[in-house]
Amino acid sequence: MKTNSKLSVYVHQRDCITPLGFGIEKNIEKIEQGISAIHLHESKQLSPTPFYGAMINPSVLSYRFSETKIEGTFSRLEQMMLLSAKSIKKDFGKFFNKRCGLIISSTKGNIDALEKGDISTYYLHQLAQKVGRELGIENEPIVLSNACVSGLMAISVAKRMIHAGKYDHVLLIAGDIFSKFVFSGFQSFQAVANEPCRPYDENRAGITLGEAAASMFVSKDKNVFKDVNCFEVLGEGSINDANHISGPSRTGEGLYRSVLSALKEAGMEATEIDSISAHGTATNYNDEMEAQAFNRLKLDKVPLYSLKGYFGHTLGAAGLLETVIALEFASRNSVPQSIGYEKHGVTLPLNVTKNVLQQEVNVILKTASGFGGSNTAVIFKKCVNHEE
Amino acid sequence: MKNNIVKYCNIKNNEVFLDGKSIFHDEEKLDFNEFIKKVYKNFEMEYPKFYKMDPLCKLAVAGSSILLDQFEEVDSEMAVILSNKSSCIDIDIVHQASISEGNEGYASPANFVYTLPNIALGEISIKYKLRSENSFFIFEDFNPDFLIDYTTSLIGLKKTNQVMCGWVEIFKNEYNAFLFIVKAEKGITFNKENLLKLI
Amino acid sequence: MEELKKELKEKIIEALNLEDMSIEDINDTDMLFEEGLGLDSIDALELIIILDKDYGIKLTDSKEGKKIFQSIETMAQYISENRTK
Numbered sequence: 001m002k003t004n005s006k007l008s009v010y011v012h013q014r015d016c017i018t019p020l021g022f023g024i025e026k027n028i029e030k031i032e033q034g035i036s037a038i039h040l041h042e043s044k045q046l047s048p049t050p051f052y053g054a055m056i057n058p059s060v061l062s063y064r065f066s067e068t069k070i071e072g073t074f075s076r077l078e079q080m081m082l083l084s085a086k087s088i089k090k091d092f093g094k095f096f097n098k099r100c101g102l103i104i105s106s107t108k109g110n111i112d113a114l115e116k117g118d119i120s121t122y123y124l125h126q127l128a129q130k131v132g133r134e135l136g137i138e139n140e141p142i143v144l145s146n147a148c149v150s151g152l153m154a155i156s157v158a159k160r161m162i163h164a165g166k167y168d169h170v171l172l173i174a175g176d177i178f179s180k181f182v183f184s185g186f187q188s189f190q191a192v193a194n195e196p197c198r199p200y201d202e203n204r205a206g207i208t209l210g211e212a213a214a215s216m217f218v219s220k221d222k223n224v225f226k227d228v229n230c231f232e233v234l235g236e237g238s239i240n241d242a243n244h245i246s247g248p249s250r251t252g253e254g255l256y257r258s259v260l261s262a263l264k265e266a267g268m269e270a271t272e273i274d275s276i277s278a279h280g281t282a283t284n285y286n287d288e289m290e291a292q293a294f295n296r297l298k299l300d301k302v303p304l305y306s307l308k309g310y311f312g313h314t315l316g317a318a319g320l321l322e323t324v325i326a327l328e329f330a331s332r333n334s335v336p337q338s339i340g341y342e343k344h345g346v347t348l349p350l351n352v353t354k355n356v357l358q359q360e361v362n363v364i365l366k367t368a369s370g371f372g373g374s375n376t377a378v379i380f381k382k383c384v385n386h387e388e
Numbered sequence: 389m390k391n392n393i394v395k396y397c398n399i400k401n402n403e404v405f406l407d408g409k410s411i412f413h414d415e416e417k418l419d420f421n422e423f424i425k426k427v428y429k430n431f432e433m434e435y436p437k438f439y440k441m442d443p444l445c446k447l448a449v450a451g452s453s454i455l456l457d458q459f460e461e462v463d464s465e466m467a468v469i470l471s472n473k474s475s476c477i478d479i480d481i482v483h484q485a486s487i488s489e490g491n492e493g494y495a496s497p498a499n500f501v502y503t504l505p506n507i508a509l510g511e512i513s514i515k516y517k518l519r520s521e522n523s524f525f526i527f528e529d530f531n532p533d534f535l536i537d538y539t540t541s542l543i544g545l546k547k548t549n550q551v552m553c554g555w556v557e558i559f560k561n562e563y564n565a566f567l568f569i570v571k572a573e574k575g576i577t578f579n580k581e582n583l584l585k586l587i
Numbered sequence: 588m589e590e591l592k593k594e595l596k597e598k599i600i601e602a603l604n605l606e607d608m609s610i611e612d613i614n615d616t617d618m619l620f621e622e623g624l625g626l627d628s629i630d631a632l633e634l635i636i637i638l639d640k641d642y643g644i645k646l647t648d649s650k651e652g653k654k655i656f657q658s659i660e661t662m663a664q665y666i667s668e669n670r671t672k
Contacts (some may be wrong), residue, residue, distance in 0.1 A: 114484045124526040143526035146506040164541040184487045185500035242513040372510030439606040494640045497632035
């Protein structure tokens, strides 16, 4: 089997479930109004003291899931994933055949099961198989568990599997839940802010944890589908920092090389990028590392934002959720505001958006970074003249 | 030239194999932690960070070392693609226990940092200075079809010209590591049949 | 103070997985970070946990931490002055 590197890959329908709303429209509406999903919570189950976080209302989730009339017992995360894929299943379900792959991205899956001492539902492949079966996708799911780049790296993996000739289409679903398991860990790192997170800001003090699920349908076909919103995946790269397992490279080496790899594959210059949906977790080190990398790439003047001020850090979902939002804004020739940012707080310049911008956006760079020195960069371009 | 398996390593049943030949065997029925420490000492890995690692990282780093220390130089762009079934379950259970009620609830940063399976990729990348493509996948069983498709695509798209792939599975004292290097050099034909024979 | 220093050495060896090291290998004035024992940022966070869990001292300023964790000597000094457990 040969790989055909001239083959293009297109992003078609996308959707998401977040504390801001169920469905992409609701989310865009709230973001345009500068509304964040981050609130102060009190839950002794999750933390001994009150904390800021972005969590989906459990009653709303239950209710919305019951509306689907899906039979059987599904975990919280499985419900979120199925709900996020609902509209894609409705519109593209007829393509869920042997030529359609399924990629599930999650860092910890059903980690809440461990608390109950239940190992049986711990396994990520089981979660993926359950979700795949319910959606009617017959191929064995691919599960990507690669820290906080998982949601974005899945797009690369889908593209590579299409290039390999294994699939014509791929359904991507990414999700992670807010858990004591993860929250306590970040608390032990002293990495949790005691106010809503402030990416790139001088007074940033760490992350806010969140939860979400997002879905995306990608295909080698551009014109078979009558959607008007497609984007081409021009290039991507995922290069490790090789520096420290939890701290990023001070020079942003891995991120820098990931973007270079994506640009090289896309056959384009950095100057052609219209907006950047960056990672921006609001930790001291991450944001500084991104500033280093983006300056090395001469991307310091391109409108740049982090969506973590709206959703918190949604871990395995982040890369895909934030891409879904980024592409939706781009399709409206708009760039969202990077909320939480007031005073520039990294040592090098970045054009962090203080308001929603209305401008032509054709080429979007999305980046993510994660523990283990992982980095991923993907470049998207708006499809022009979509033929009916 | 086609991509072939140029070198491979197995760690299972208290034994270490390189290219199919047993190079270390521990007769005592040790638990995994004792066994892997013996492997570390036997092959003089001299990497004190090893002791801080969780079982998955110890297994992945030990296997990678046995494979990569065979080469004078390791290409810093060699991609690393690992997979398993149980993610990093052992350290997850430890972390969960440390935060559950009845225990004063002090999470340990040294444990938490390992509660992601791709940390194994990070440890390997740091040790061998690999600034390269790497990803961690989860499957119910060793999935040779996927590894072949994905690796071939990575090389075909010119993201790299060699890949270290593997299955690194461990849960308590049940473990199986199979790591192999794929590149366009003489070696064993890189196909499903052979991978299933070598694991 | 000697008892506390010995206790600290034991705790550090155990919590930081300093295998193949015994308390005799750690001198009171050895640098813990950079040279000396070569501990890193995760180890520093573990030491902060030990301070809280075993001695009832909550440390949130990492700059203060750098001074306190210079050596066993400086750690023992700080703990004996500030411990609540």
